[in-house]
Amino acid sequence: MNTGYMTARVKNLLGFTLVELLIVITLLGAIATMVIATINPIEQANRARDARFKTDSGQLISAIDRYFAAVNEFPWVTGVQGAANEDEFGFVTAGGVGVGLCGDANCSTPGVLISTDELKPEFGNRDFVDATAVDKIIYVGKDTGASASVYACFIPAAKSTRKKAVTDGNVYTITLGAASGERGDPTTNCDADGADWVDDGPCYVCVPE
Numbered sequence: 001m002n003t004g005y006m007t008a009r010v011k012n013l014l015g016f017t018l019v020e021l022l023i024v025i026t027l028l029g030a031i032a033t034m035v036i037a038t039i040n041p042i043e044q045a046n047r048a049r050d051a052r053f054k055t056d057s058g059q060l061i062s063a064i065d066r067y068f069a070a071v072n073e074f075p076w077v078t079g080v081q082g083a084a085n086e087d088e089f090g091f092v093t094a095g096g097v098g099v100g101l102c103g104d105a106n107c108s109t110p111g112v113l114i115s116t117d118e119l120k121p122e123f124g125n126r127d128f129v130d131a132t133a134v135d136k137i138i139y140v141g142k143d144t145g146a147s148a149s150v151y152a153c154f155i156p157a158a159k160s161t162r163k164k165a166v167t168d169g170n171v172y173t174i175t176l177g178a179a180s181g182e183r184g185d186p187t188t189n190c191d192a193d194g195a196d197w198v199d200d201g202p203c204y205v206c207v208p209e
Helices: 003-014 018-039 041-071 075-079 121-125 159-168
Strands: 089-093 139-142 150-154 205-207
Touching: 041 075, 041 121, 041 150, 041 159, 041 205, 089 150
Parallel strands: none
Antiparallel strands: 089 139, 139 150, 150 205
């Protein structure tokens, strides 16, 4: 009988050798590492958050525009005696009383955008409404002039969002406070490497761009 044939047959019956198993495990580990690096769950979560902030910012700006078209006043003009549409406003947190989401400082009552059905009541429960960290908030502001644009700005969390904003030239600075509604010119303070946009700027993306 062929001894080599018998040895090979016995080997096949016994299954994989230890070396073969180690090679397979190593390959599987390498593949798993590459998949995790590609997916990067933290980056994916940050991208989803940025997409949600951009959508909410767009809805907020649209609601302010609709309110203006309906009553010929911005929400902050309605709420402040003697204020005019030409006046500068912002940049303040979207939860600020003048923006129209909240009717009081604690947001326990709805603002004019919600009470007039420009936005659904659930909008007042968004996480950015009562956030305190600068990178968790959407800010709203308007420059001087009745026809000046109203902007909603936030600091993106995802590196990919930041890189795209730098590439497109849509990175801005803003000055927080009720008397400063001017959006700064595109800035290069924050670059596309995903460095900390909070400390280096802060740097913002805005809707509309």
